[in-house]
Amino acid sequence: MVTTTERDGMTWYECETCGMLFDDRDDASQHEEHCDDDSADPSYLQ
Numbered sequence: 511m512v513t514t515t516e517r518d519g520m521t522w523y524e525c526e527t528c529g530m531l532f533d534d535r536d537d538a539s540q541h542e543e544h545c546d547d548d549s550a551d552p553s554y555l556q
């Protein structure tokens with residue numbers, strides 16, 4: 511899920527999976543669809 515964060519007076523869109531920041535919501539959602547960094551999701555490994 512993409513989350514929004516305020517930084518330096520700008521809104522950024524953050525990939526919850528890997529924490530990468532984007533200045534465009536579409537870029538963030540598109541990235542997240544293909545983001546396979548499962549190290550940030552420990553429940554996956556249990």
Ligand SMILES: [Zn+2]
Binds near residue numbers: 529541547
């Ligand atoms: Zn990501």
